Amino acid sequence: MAKNTFREPERIAQQAQQKKQRRKLKLASWLNDFIGLDRLFGEDNSWPIRHIDRILWVTFLLIIYIGLNHNAERLVRRIQRMTVQVDELRSRETVLQADFDKSGKQSEISKRVASLGLSDSQTPPHKIVVKTHEH
Template identity: 40%
Template sequence: MAENRFRVRENEKPKGRGFFGFLSAKLKLSQSWNSQLPVKHLPKVAFTVLLGVFYVWNNHYAERTVRQIDKLEDEVEDLRANVTTLEANYMYSSKQSEVAKKVKALGLEESMEPPAKIIVEGNEY
């Protein structure tokens, strides 16, 4: 019985070796292992490398986030101190004696008479 053979077309160029063939040729792994690159292990190695890259990226991201949180906590503490100072100044400047000092320049004076109470009868309203 005759063997099956592929027809070789003359106008077709032979295909390249692909990425792993190129990698094997550049790294010259065939000389060190006396065979081709063991392709069956490459998906596991690629997955492990991908996990390593993700782990390093995640670690850098977490450290950057912690630095940002520390910076923002310091800023919030400064703002809280500023608010407390501003509130104290506002409360001091809104005292009756301080308001009287500020409006004296405008020619206004404090009334020395107590306020009069206005009484409205129920039928007048």
């Protein structure tokens, strides 16, 4: 049977470091094989190859940043266009409301019906009074 013993903290840290290093090296070696980064940067300069994951992450963030900037500018232009349209519609509504209010006046109505041969009565209206006990 196996004997229970305490693990050494140094050994655990070394194992974690080795796993992390293997993972980084796997990505770096794959990119190096696929693209040939060692030919681009030289055999003795391995800094870009070792830090390729950080470089790709920063590149991804920059692309997202540029995309969001373009989106914001497009939205600002759309808001400006809509503001102009709203102002035009508001002014048109004000003019139509003023024309409607003016057309409902008695003087305007009498001008329109004069062509039909109708005119305002010259005598004032009569008030009809009905007593309650008469009907």
